[in-house]
Amino acid sequence: MKKINFLATDGVILNGLIYESKEKTKDIILAVHGMSSNCFKKRDEIIANKANEFGIDYFCFNNRGSELVKYIKKMTDGKKEEKLGGTSYEDVLDGYEDIVGAILKLKELGYQNIYLQGHSLGCTKIVYTYNELKDEESDDILENIKGVILLSLIDIPTTLKFYLGNKFDQYLELAEEKEREGKLLEFMPKEAFIHPISTKTFLRYARDNQEIDFAQYGKDTELSKLNNITAPLFMRWGNDNEMILQNAEELVTIVSNHISNPNKDIDYIDGASHSYTGKEEILAKQIIKFMERL
Numbered sequence: 001m002k003k004i005n006f007l008a009t010d011g012v013i014l015n016g017l018i019y020e021s022k023e024k025t026k027d028i029i030l031a032v033h034g035m036s037s038n039c040f041k042k043r044d045e046i047i048a049n050k051a052n053e054f055g056i057d058y059f060c061f062n063n064r065g066s067e068l069v070k071y072i073k074k075m076t077d078g079k080k081e082e083k084l085g086g087t088s089y090e091d092v093l094d095g096y097e098d099i100v101g102a103i104l105k106l107k108e109l110g111y112q113n114i115y116l117q118g119h120s121l122g123c124t125k126i127v128y129t130y131n132e133l134k135d136e137e138s139d140d141i142l143e144n145i146k147g148v149i150l151l152s153l154i155d156i157p158t159t160l161k162f163y164l165g166n167k168f169d170q171y172l173e174l175a176e177e178k179e180r181e182g183k184l185l186e187f188m189p190k191e192a193f194i195h196p197i198s199t200k201t202f203l204r205y206a207r208d209n210q211e212i213d214f215a216q217y218g219k220d221t222e223l224s225k226l227n228n229i230t231a232p233l234f235m236r237w238g239n240d241n242e243m244i245l246q247n248a249e250e251l252v253t254i255v256s257n258h259i260s261n262p263n264k265d266i267d268y269i270d271g272a273s274h275s276y277t278g279k280e281e282i283l284a285k286q287i288i289k290f291m292e293r294l
Helices: 043-051 094-109 121-137 157-182 199-204 248-258 282-290
Strands: 004-007 015-021 027-032 057-062 070-076 080-084 113-119 143-150 233-238 264-269
Touching: 004 057, 004 094, 015 043, 015 094, 015 113, 027 043, 027 070, 027 094, 027 121, 043 057, 057 121, 094 113, 094 121, 094 199, 113 121, 121 143, 143 282, 157 199, 233 248, 233 282, 248 264, 264 282
Parallel strands: 027 057, 027 113, 113 143, 143 233, 233 264
Antiparallel strands: 004 015, 015 057, 070 080
16 A cells, blocks of 8 residues: 545645555546545455456545544645534535545546546535536546446435434524524534534535435436436445435336446445445455446
């Protein structure tokens, strides 16, 4: 492994680990973790080792949403400043700055074929980033993205409403009251989310979610943001304590029927949880098999 330091496109200082194959390669998986996570997960290590066996490098990095609460450092006009970060304070749209910064760093290191892999909220960040790049016509970056791997992409706004039930409106009203009082950095009550969350981050998921509300798995949903992904697409879920509202088999059928990508591989892993604990080896083999077919 080799530690890599780089800058997000807005100057936030980030770092991560590259798992290198024995032979020099132009192929690499760029892994984006989810909420309150980091780049040191067992899942990453297992997928990385399997990728290395097939001559593919693996880069996982700590984005600005790693862990729950931390200070992130940012370079602005040559000066370093600190601001609150971590999952509890992050704006998911800033994932664009992190992912593009990571892609540019990998290109600088000589990689040509980049496979974007996200887990949970990391999937949301990747789909948002990919669509932004297409809107910007950033062909110089898109040409390097040879595949998109989405692990446990969930419908965050709908899941949050389901989780809170009839208390959703109550917590949204509380958040908007805090907003009017200029208390966006204050935490919401612990019952409002699955982990400590600031008011500003809660509002992003509960109200200001137009840009990330694309994983609506209703039978009549067009899934336009996912259909906008023209690179080969791999999607997986589990069916044990997975954070989805449908039966996994039904979900796979719905998504498969709505995704027109000719190079799609959409399925679930029986017995896997949201984090794929204990099923990492199966997941790794399926990812590599998908990549080998491209």
